[in-house]
Amino acid sequence: MTVQIVKSVCRICHGGCGALLTVEDGRLVKVTGDPDSPMSRGWMCVKGMSSPEIANHPDRLTQPLRRRDGKAGGWEPLSWDDALDEISRRVAAIREETGPESVALGQGTGRHHYLHTVRFANALGTPNWYEPGLAQCFxxxxxxxxxxxxxxxxxxxxxxxxxxxxxxxxxxxxxxxxxxxxxxxxxxxxxxxxxxxxxxxxxxxxxxxxxxxxxxxxxxxxxxxxxxxxxxxxxxxxxxxxxxxxxxxxxxxxxxxxxxxxxxxxxxxxxxxxxxxxxxxxxxxxxxxxxxxxxxxxxxxxxxxxxxxxxxxxxxxxxxxxxxxxxxxxNLLRAYPVLAQELPEAARKKRLGAEQYKLLGGWRAFMPSAHIPALLRAMLHHDPYPVRGLLVFGGNPLLTLANTRQVHAALSKLDLLVVADLFMTPTAALADYVLPAAFWPEVEQVIGYPLVVENMVFAQQKAVQRGECRQDEWIMDELAKRLKLPGCEENLKDVIKQRLEPLGLTHEQLKEKGWAHPPHVYYKYREKGFRTRSKKVELHSSALERLGYDPLPSYQEPPESLVSRPDLAESFPYILITGARRREFFHSEQRQVRSLRKLRPHPQAELHPEQARQHGIASGDWIRVSSPRGSVRMKAVVTENIRPGVVSIEHGWWFPEQEGPDFGLWEANANLLTNNGPPYDPAFGTYQLRGLLCRIEKEEAQADE
Known part of the structure; x- marks a missing residue:
């Protein structure tokens, strides 16, 4: 037996915990915290430690799949070359017929390939890429x-x-x-x-x-x-x-x-x-x-x-x-080479939502991207132009975007949907091609932590190979070569080399140590001031004023609340918050992992004892939580640890153990209750996901529960 210990950094979530991966005869058998990590110092959450179960899961996608006999058909395996050739031909056809903006890219949050997706979008010539949290998170x-x-x-x-x-x-x-x-x-x-x-x-x-x-x-x-x-x-x-x-x-x-x-x-x-x-x-x-x-x-x-x-x-x-x-x-790393210079000005002007939401998609945006409601409208109604193709890398929009019914309708109308993921998800089940993505112990990358500030740099190292699973960056690079896109002569190794140059380290040197952590320099502003136009902290923001936004902060009542919508509150008297995090899961992931699911087998809704008494609800009862847009079924948790009148529900719930293609998508998905319609934040295009109105009622348990 050959045993190897590989030092890496866990990327099962945003995290960054130092990890020691034990590999026996090419199989990942154990993941533990690295006691030498300057961040986690040996600590690791239950998800990270469950990584071997995920990596070796029998339901992992391990080969490319192609839809057989249209949307209602099953799946057939094909080689990577055939899959990439076919996808690139179909992408090229859409670009030729209705323009590169008709192909959109999507991804999940916190992925190792996050900025590589932006790079691929710019090279492809499309301004329309998205990530579920851009206007809503971070x-x-x-x-x-x-x-x-x-x-x-x-x-x-x-x-x-x-x-x-x-x-x-x-x-x-x-x-x-x-x-x-x-x-x-x-x-x-x-x-x-x-x-x-x-x-x-x-x-x-x-x-x-x-x-x-x-x-x-x-x-x-x-x-x-x-x-x-x-x-x-x-x-x-x-x-x-x-x-x-x-x-x-x-x-x-x-x-x-x-x-x-x-x-x-x-x-x-x-x-x-x-x-x-x-x-x-x-x-x-x-x-x-x-x-x-x-x-x-x-x-x-x-x-x-x-x-x-x-x-x-x-x-x-x-x-x-x-x-x-x-x-x-x-900011120890050089900025990711996202090839922004390759996106033509004319394409930038076509970015969906850019003109209205300047801090999301305009020139002053930190990471210019499409407005998701506008993107869905372009898929459904070809307004203001058609979006016909979507390539999703590590995302599950049927669970992670607001207004699931509209998302489902939009994805179903596409001429081409490609999904790269670890498992067959409700979103992947709608796709024309499903590509087997690499899990974090199968990935090479570098990352700076904490995110954006990059005070420490870590090497993520590939320890194992599962089936034909491939890193998302590799998939994008291979498509770029076939499409002869700008920058396609560079690969991920070239990108990593560029990013590490300010540290004077090679990738191999960083992998040997595991991280770089120079002493932090405080009070940096005393030397050159703050990096604003005034060189000072702008309590009155001149930049916002120039963009046409209020330069001073202010309060505005939410559009759907007990105060603004007393008419709606008559039928929906409680306040709904969605998205409570759980240690066992990362958004919609890990529901098929037995050890984690055993710890949290059911979706839960927290409510205060006052509301529980009014409705005859006890902890463990099944309840139905409804909004003006739909309803979900969850188990009640009656607790003093919530404001009276507020109901908090978990998000990301689907049931891999149920039959596809829906996998229980319509049962406990929080985004059946949410709304992605206007009004939107004038700068970011953000829609209201929290503070919505809801009602609750007790349900009788089903026979098998």
Missing amino acids: IPRISVSNLTYGGFVTGDYYGQTKPECILFWGHNPLVSSADGELAVVAKRCLEQGAVGIAVDPRRSETAQRCQLWLPLRPGTDAALALSMMHVIIRDKIYDQDFVAEWTTGFDQLAEAVRHCPPDWGERITGVPAAQITEAARLYARSKPAILDWGLGIEQNTNCLQTVRAIACLRALSGNIDVPGGDILGM
Whole structure:
């Protein structure tokens, strides 16, 4: 028996945990945390440790498949050469007949091939690529940070100085471990004495470890931030030296929040004024402090100004780029060569939604992409032009995009749908070609963590090969060669070499060590200022003003709420939040993994005891949760750890054990309840995913349950 230990970094989610992969005779048999990793120091979540079960799962896709006899037919295997030849010919035909913009690219969130997909789109000449979270998750925080501070910031969890206070806003890192801000480091900071404040309608796993929990009404985060800034400015507890020397627009911001005292905030958010004041004072007076924000603040139609309000709150504290605070990035890697120069200006102007949503698809966007509702409209109605083909790399849009019924109709109408994935999913089951993708232990890549700031660089190493599974980047490169696209003479090795040049390391040298982690440099702005037009933190954003958006943060009531839609609230009296993370799963993945599914066998909905009593519901009962758009069936969890009147449901649920092609898609899919229609955030095109209205009712258990 040949045994090999391979050092890598786990990419089963956004994460970044150092991993030791045990390989016996070419088979992955064990994955454990790497105790030498500067990020995780030996810690690893249950998903990562279950990687051998996933890699060796009998249901893995291991060879290319082609649809037989039209959409209603079965599958037949074919060689990689035949699959790539046929797909490239069909893509070329669509490009020739109706233009490259008629072919769209999609992917899932946090993938190793994320930026390679953007590269492939630019080379292909299409402006229409998407990822489910772009307008709804992370990109608004990155974009607003760039506009406000001139760069993205992240909590200094890995430095020598520990924070005195952590304000977790719409974020549950003890479960999500998002983007390199791992659960273990946040947990250790709290255990070592950092005071925690949690802003969340749920008392999440993170909030349960905090001293102060602010269970605000979903969708009112901007009002809470404005009220907290009112307190900080009124009480003169902001960092006056930092604000005077390193910010612009303080007087305008102070005037904007003068009319937002805590009692105003209480009326809107439901958080008592005394708690708003306490949280504001605790955060502002703590030195250093981290404001750790999550996607809970972005999934609303006031996305830009909600994120801006919280960004300005952070700036008032003066905890930017200080040890133990929110630090600007070292950006150790060279930017990914996404071939943006190869996308013609005429194509950029055709990007769906770019003209309306300038921070999503326009020239000032951080990662210009298509507006998903507009993309679906182009698939369904060929408005303003036809989108006829879609290539999806590691995505499952029937589970991860809002308004599942519309998504299903749009995918069904395409002339060409190609899906590369690990397993047959409801989305893959609609495809014309299904391609077997490599799992993270089968992948070569480099990545900087935390994401965007890139303060550490890790090597992801291929340890095993399963069947004919291929890395997504390889698939794109092979298609690019057949289509004779710009940049097709370069491969992934060339890209990795370019990215590592600033570190003076080869890929082989990085793999030998596993990572590069130079000492962090703090207070970088003191040398050259912030990377904004004014060289300062812009509380009043001149960039937003030039783009035609409000330069100061403000609050706007959600379009579907108890306040704005009292007529709807008569039938749907509760507030719905979707997307609660679970340790066992990453979005719609891992439902077929027996060990993980055993830990969480059923989809769950959390509700407060007040609502449970009203409807005669106990924990473990099956309930139906309905919105004006549909209903789902879930098991109730009755808990005090949620704001009364709020119902929180898990997302991403399908049932691989059921018969395809639907695999139980229509039973417990949270996006049957969501809406992707207007109004949209004017800058990002964000639609409302949280704070929607719903009702609940108890169901009788079925005979087999």
